Amino acid sequence: MTASSPSLWLRLKRLSLVTQIIIGLIAGIALALFAPEVAKSTAFIGKVFVSALKAVAPILVFVLVMASIANHKHGQETHIRPILFLYLLGTFAAAVVAVVASTLFPSSLVLATHDVAVTAPGGISEVLQSLLLSVVDNPVSALMNxxxxxxxxxxxxxxxAIRHAGDTTREVLGDLSNGVTLIVRLVIRFAPLGIFGLVASTLATSGFGALIGYVHLLAVLLGCMLFVALVMNPVIVFWKLRRNPYPLVITCLRESGITAFFTRSSAANIPVNLELSKRLGLHEDTYSVSIPLGATINMAGAAITITVLTLAAVHTLGIAVDIPTAILLSIVAAICACGASGVAGGSLLLIPLACSLFGIPSEIAMQVVAVGFIIGVLQDSAETALNSSTDVLFTAAACLGEEQKAQRLA
Incomplete structure (x- = not known):
């Protein structure tokens, strides 16, 4: 008996995080189904996981964004300005698609809102005032709250400011960023256990009707991503090239998207995208910069995730959203997506930033993040596939567009 336990533990450790999350999800459902009273007691496990996410999220955003800007090379953008424009346009367009879809097909979540005060903003002016006050907040207070x-x-x-510091200072900041990322990965490794507690306690308390909300939410997320991949991105590429975009779109989805779907990491898919760019005959000086940069800032899938989950929380809490506020959310979601962490589920940790626009406190926002991890088995894979394949798509579109422009001028 003693010899078999380590063997089982080692087999579980060798499983991928996706597989472990699926096991935790199934185990939570089974416990809620067959032993609901026991399942209610697992709420503490879910609370510990959510608390850990709340602890790492503020420092994660602060350090990673600061390190990314500080270590950005001077003059880099002059080589890839058209690609940067397409990256930003595509990310913003994806956020707009998510706003429209969430308005047409609103999602409701099961959230513990008791003992939490929610103050809904009165309109766009109040949102902007709150936004400005939040921007000028004391940095220590911002991290603490x-x-x-x-x-x-x-x-x-x-x-x-640190971009002008010495190389040693920027290297230290880069090491700090790597250290914070390592801690985040450690926290996320406990996601299967946290999801087990969250699913078991939620289903035992609220009933299996809570799963319907998750299925609907996942359908809206995946629907938005498919629409962007097969409709919105081709429209942008057609605007750039003035020719049938689908051969290029399908090639990028097949050669890059499928690999990214299973690796669930834009960074891990960089070598695949570089090789694909080479086979497409793109300029090496361009794609050698744009592909790694795209893995950081070209985040259409992340913008969809942030927007849909935020509006699901807004709809659940009964907060009205006017058109100017929806546009502001699209802009904020696009900016948030550009700063999404490279770790699995990194976009989920930026949901509280978007939720804060509507006066939703961190306690509720982190419950939405936890819901994101529950559906993340498919959501994160599809998000990464969209993000990574779009890196090559927009790089190719910009390069081919510049070649066509040069030929016309000649």
Missing amino acids: ANFIGILAWAIGMGV
Whole structure:
């Protein structure tokens, strides 16, 4: 008996995080189904996981954004300006698609809102006033109170300032960023256990009707990503090239998207995208810069995730959203997506920033993040596939567009 236990533990450790999450999800459902009273007691496990996410999210946003800006090479953007424009346009367009889809097909979640005060903003003017006050918040206070807008503002300011510091300072900041990322990965490794507690306690308390909300939410997320991949991105490429975009779109989805779907990491898919760019005959000086940069800032899938989950929380809490506020959310979601962490589920940790626009406190926002991890088995894979394949698609579109422009001028 003693010899078999380590063997079982080792077999579980060798499984991928996706497989472990599936096991935790199934185990939570089974426990809620066959032993609901026991399942209710697992709520503490879920609370520990959510608390750990709340602890790492503020420092993650602050350090990663600051390090990314501080270590950005001077003059890099002059080589890839058209690609950067397509990256930003595509990410914003994806956020707009998510807003429209969430309005047409609103999702409801099961959230523990008792003992939590929710103050809904009165309109766009109040949102902008709150936004400005959050931007100028004390940095220590912003970190302590999880004021993500203030954290983002200070991270950008410090990153720009440290760009002019010595190489040693920027290297230390890069090492700090790697250290924080390692801690986040450690926390996320406990996601299967946390999801087990969250699913078991939620289903035992609220009934299996809670699963319907998750299925609907996942359908909206995946629907948005498919629409962007097969409709919105081709429209952008056609606008750039003025020719049938689908051969290029299908090639990028097949050669890059499928690999990214299973690796669930834009960074891990960089070598695949570089090789595909080479086979497409693109300029090496361009794609050698744009592909790694795209893995960081070209995040259409992340923008969809942030927007859909935020609006699901907004709809659940009965907060009205007017058109100007929806547009502001699209802009904020696009900016948040550009700063999404490279670790699995990194976009989920930026949801509290978008939620703060609507006065949703961190306690509720982190419950939405936990829901994101529950559906993340498919959501994160599809998000990464969209993000990574779009890196090559927009790089190719910009390069081919510049070649066509040069031929016309000649």
